[in-house]
Amino acid sequence: MCTFCDIINKVSPAIVISESADVVAFLDNDPINNGHVLILPKTHYTDIDEIPVDILHEIIDTAKQLSTALKKMYSPDGYTIMQNGGQFCENGHFHLHIFPRYKEDGFAWTYPTTPR
Numbered sequence: 001m002c003t004f005c006d007i008i009n010k011v012s013p014a015i016v017i018s019e020s021a022d023v024v025a026f027l028d029n030d031p032i033n034n035g036h037v038l039i040l041p042k043t044h045y046t047d048i049d050e051i052p053v054d055i056l057h058e059i060i061d062t063a064k065q066l067s068t069a070l071k072k073m074y075s076p077d078g079y080t081i082m083q084n085g086g087q088f089c090e091n092g093h094f095h096l097h098i099f100p101r102y103k104e105d106g107f108a109w110t111y112p113t114t115p116r
Contacts (some may be wrong), residue, residue, distance in 0.1 A: 002044055002091060002093050003091050004038075004091060004095065005044055005093065007024075008024055008040075014027070015027040017037060018062055020058065021042070022041060023039065023041055023042065023058045023059055023062055024040060025037050025066060026038060028099070031099065032097075032099050032107055033076075033100050033102065033105055033107075034100070035074050035099060035100045036097065037066055037070070037099065038095045038096070038097060039059050039062050039063055039066070039095065040059075040096065041055050041094060044092075046086075046089060046092050046093070046094060047085045047086060047089070047094060048083065050094075051094060059096055063081055063096060066098055067081070070098065070100050074100040076101055076102055077101055077102050078100075078101045079098060079101055080101050080107070081096060081097065081098045082096075082097045083095070083097065
């Protein structure tokens, strides 16, 4: 079973921030910083290229709205939006991360030791 599908189907709890017929956003249970939100389609898709364009537009629109709200609520130095696909999507259900960032928060982009 998919953890995110369980949340969407109200089998598992989550703090839902935004919800429509096709898209849901809720707080990450292991946040990088306070306000870390996950935005995902309610239909189970693994990768971005599987998602219908209208739902992708709604995901991005939700990210835009939530980034505005996060800036007002947390006064961060910036924010990060990221998504991992394929084998790097840890639970197999497409999700977009958005979280407030601070200069000294320790979050960093790392590079492979041997570029391919």
